Amino acid sequence: MTENPSNPTSRRQFLSNTTRITGASALAGVALPPVHAAQTNTIDVVLIGAGGRGTGAAINALSVENGPTRLTAMADVVPAKLNSSYDKLKSQFGDKVDVPQERRFLGFDAYKHAMDSLKPGSVVILGTPPAFRWVHFKYAIDKRLHTFMEKPVTVDGPTTRRMFELADLASSKNLKCAVGLMVRHCRARQELLNRIRDGQIGEIVAMRGYRMGQGGGTAPPKPADMPEVMYQLSKFHAFLWASGGVFSDYYIHQIDECSWMKGAWPVEAHGLGGRHYRGDSMDQNFDTYSVQFVYPDGTRLYFDGRNMAGARDEFASYAHGSKGSAVISTLSHTPGITRIYKGQNIPRVNNRKELPLPADPNLVWAFPQPEKSPYQWEWDDLMDAIRNDKPYNEVRRGAEASLVTSMGRMAAHTGRIVTYEQILNSTHEFAPDVDKLTPDGPAPLQLAANGKYPMPEPGVKIDREY
Numbered sequence: 506m507t508e509n510p511s512n513p514t515s516r517r518q519f520l521s522n523t524t525r526i527t528g529a530s531a532l533a534g535v536a537l538p539p540v541h542a543a544q545t546n547t548i549d550v551v552l553i554g555a556g557g558r559g560t561g562a563a564i565n566a567l568s569v570e571n572g573p574t575r576l577t578a579m580a581d582v583v584p585a586k587l588n589s590s591y592d593k594l595k596s597q598f599g600d601k602v603d604v605p606q607e608r609r610f611l612g613f614d615a616y617k618h619a620m621d622s623l624k625p626g627s628v629v630i631l632g633t634p635p636a637f638r639w640v641h642f643k644y645a646i647d648k649r650l651h652t653f654m655e656k657p658v659t660v661d662g663p664t665t666r667r668m669f670e671l672a673d674l675a676s677s678k679n680l681k682c683a684v685g686l687m688v689r690h691c692r693a694r695q696e697l698l699n700r701i702r703d704g705q706i707g708e709i710v711a712m713r714g715y716r717m718g719q720g721g722g723t724a725p726p727k728p729a730d731m732p733e734v735m736y737q738l739s740k741f742h743a744f745l746w747a748s749g750g751v752f753s754d755y756y757i758h759q760i761d762e763c764s765w766m767k768g769a770w771p772v773e774a775h776g777l778g779g780r781h782y783r784g785d786s787m788d789q790n791f792d793t794y795s796v797q798f799v800y801p802d803g804t805r806l807y808f809d810g811r812n813m814a815g816a817r818d819e820f821a822s823y824a825h826g827s828k829g830s831a832v833i834s835t836l837s838h839t840p841g842i843t844r845i846y847k848g849q850n851i852p853r854v855n856n857r858k859e860l861p862l863p864a865d866p867n868l869v870w871a872f873p874q875p876e877k878s879p880y881q882w883e884w885d886d887l888m889d890a891i892r893n894d895k896p897y898n899e900v901r902r903g904a905e906a907s908l909v910t911s912m913g914r915m916a917a918h919t920g921r922i923v924t925y926e927q928i929l930n931s932t933h934e935f936a937p938d939v940d941k942l943t944p945d946g947p948a949p950l951q952l953a954a955n956g957k958y959p960m961p962e963p964g965v966k967i968d969r970e971y
Contacts, residue, residue: 548891549627551578551619553641555590558655559632562685563590565884566630566653567598572892575601578608578622580615582738582944587611613943616641625649628891634741634748635660635907636949639667640940642682642900646675651891653884655685657757657907658900660749662931665908672900679894683887684903688762688838690886691879693872697831697843700870701766705845706826709767709804714759715819717811722751723786733948743788744958745970746935746949750790752914753907756810759822760798760913761906762833763806766824770909771798771806773924776917777963782813789960789971796913808913825849829869840876845869918970920963933969 552563567574576594581587587609595602610618616637620629631641631654638658645652652675659665675682688694701709724743727736741747748754764770776796783792794810822833830849835842836857847867854862861874890897912928915921936942936949950958959971 547573547575548888549575549577549623550630551580551623551627552576552590552630552632553580553616553619554630554632554634554655555579555581555587556632558685559630560590560593561880562630562632562653562655562884563594564597565881566628566888567594567601568881569884569888571885571889573601574628574888575603577603577627578610578619579604580610580619582611582613582615582735584611617644620644620648620650623648623650626651626891628653628887631655634738635753636741636747636936636939639664639671642668642671642675646671646678646680649678649680651681651887653683653685653887654900654903656761656903657749657753657910658684658903659907659911660745660747660753661911661933661935662908662928663934663937665904665911665929668904668907669901672898672904675900676896676898681887681890681895681897682900683883683897684899684906685883686758686761686899686903686906687879687883688758688834688841689765689879689899690882691839691841691876692882693841693843693876694762694765694833694879696872697833697841697845698766700845701824701826701831702768705829705869706824706831707828709824709826711804711825712763712767712806712823713825714756714763714806714808714822715810716756716759717809717813717817717819718755719812719814719816719818721755721812722788722790723783724788726785726787732944732946734942734944734946737948737950740788743786743790744950745789746939749907749911749914750788751812752790752794752810752917753910756794756808756913757906757910758838759808759834760806760910763822763824764800764906764909766831766833767800767804767806769800769802770905770925771800771912773799773922774909774913774916775799775922776913777920778810778917780960787958789958791917791961794914794917796917798909798913821854823851839878839880840874841872841879842874842876844871915970918961918963919967921967931969 550566552559579587628651629645635657659668722742724740737744774796778791778794781792792812796808798806820837824831830846830851832844835854912923916923953959961970
C-alpha cells in the first residue's frame with residue numbers, strides 16, 4: 506500500500522490535543538511485562554458485543570490451531586443477545602468457553618468489567634457498533650490487551666483522527682491489533698495482488714465494485730416502551746452515528762479490497778443516491794448509492810450499492826488493466842474465486858448454482874478451490890503475531906479504509922465532491938458524547954419536529970450529512 510495521500514504533518518496538527526488519550530508519558534521509563542504469549546500458553550479472550558459478527562469472531566478465535574485459546578468473559582447491553590451467544594459458543598466449544606454467570610456482564614460499562622478480568626497480553630474482541638470503537642480500544646490499550654476490532658472502526662473525521670492517535674499509542678506498547686477487513690488475509694486475494702503487482706493485467710485503468718442486496722438498514726417506528734438509545738442501538742445499521750449506515754458497514758469491504766489492489770487510497774469522491782421504497786422506516790439510509798472514487802493518478806473506482814427487495818443482486822469487485830482484467834471477489838467475501846482474464850470480458854456469475862465455472866479460453870489464472878475462509882485466516886495471523894511477538898497493528902489502515910468509505914458516503918449524502926482532506930478534517934462528530942452514553946439517554950440522534958429523524962438531503966445540507 507502506498508503512503509496515505511494526506512499530508513502527515515497537517516494530520517498531526519489535528520492530533521495535537523492529547524488530553525483525550527493519556528498513559529504513554531506516565532509509563533515512560535517504567536519496565537513493563539511482556540505482552541506476547543509463549544507457544545504453549547493458553548491465550549484468554551473476552552467478547553465485547555455478542556451479536557452475530559462478534560460471536561463469529563469468537564468462533565474464529567477459539568478455532569485457531571497455532572496454540573490454545575479460551576473465552577473467559579462476555580459483555581453486551583442486551584441480555585438475550587448475550588445469552589444466545591453464550592449458548593452457541595458453549596455448545597460448540599465446551600470447556601474452551603469458561604464464562605460463568607459472574608463473568609457475563611451487562612450494561613454500558615460492561616466492557617470495563619470484562620476487560621478488567623483479563624491479565625495483560627490477553628485478547629479482547631470489540632464487536633459492538635463502531636460508534637463505541639475508540640472508547641473500548643482506548644480502555645484495551647490502558648489494560649495492555651491485544652485487540653481484534655470489527656470494521657468499520659470510525660464513521661466520521663473526528664473519530665478517525667482519534668483512532669490514528671490510538672493506533673500509534675498501541676504500537677508504542679507493542680500491542681497486536683487486528684481489524685476485521687478479513688479479505689486482506691485471504692490467500693487467494695494475496696496471490697492475485699502479487700500477480701497484479703507483477704504486471705499480469707498491466708496498469709490498472711479502472712475498477713468496479715458492487716454490493717446490491719435485498720434490503721438492509723431499515724427501522725420500524727420505535728416501540729412506545731423502548732428507550733430511545735436502546736431502540737437506535739437495536740437498529741444500529743439504520744443510524745449514521747452508530748454505524749455509518751449501510752454504506753460504511755456493508756460497502757467498506759469492496760472499497761478496501763479495490764484500494765488494496767490499486768496500492769493507494771482514493772483522494773476524492775463524487776456520488777449520488779436516493780430513497781425510494783423505504784416506507785415507514787425511520788432510518789437515515791438511501792436505497793441506492795453510486796459513487797466514483799478517484800485515486801491520486803486519476804484512476805477511478807466505480808462503486809454501486811443497492812438495498813431493494815426484488816432487484817438484481819450483485820456482490821463482486823473487478824480490476825481492469827491495460828493488458829487484462831481480474832476478479833477480486835466473485836459472489837461474496839468467501840470464497841473469493843479470484844481470477845485473471847485476457848481482455849476485458851469477465852464472465853458474470855449470478856449465483857452459486859453457476860459454479861464451478863465452465864472453461865473459458867480467456868482465463869489466464871484462477872486460484873485453486875476450495876479456499877480456507879479469510880475470517881479464520883485473520884485470526885490465525887493475529888494469534889501467530891501474538892505468540893511469536895511479531896509487529897502487528899492494522900488500526901491505522903482500518904481507520905483509513907473507514908475514512909475513505911465515509912468520504913464516499915458524505916459525497917452521496919451532500920451532493921458534493923468530497924476530498925480526503927475534507928473528510929479527515931471535518932468537524933461533524935456524529936456522537937461526541939458516546940463515552941457517556943446511558944440506556945436512558947439522551948440519544949445522539951433526536952427526532953425532528955416532523956416526527957422523523959434528520960436525514961441526508963443532497964444539495965440542501967451540503968456541509969454535513971444530517
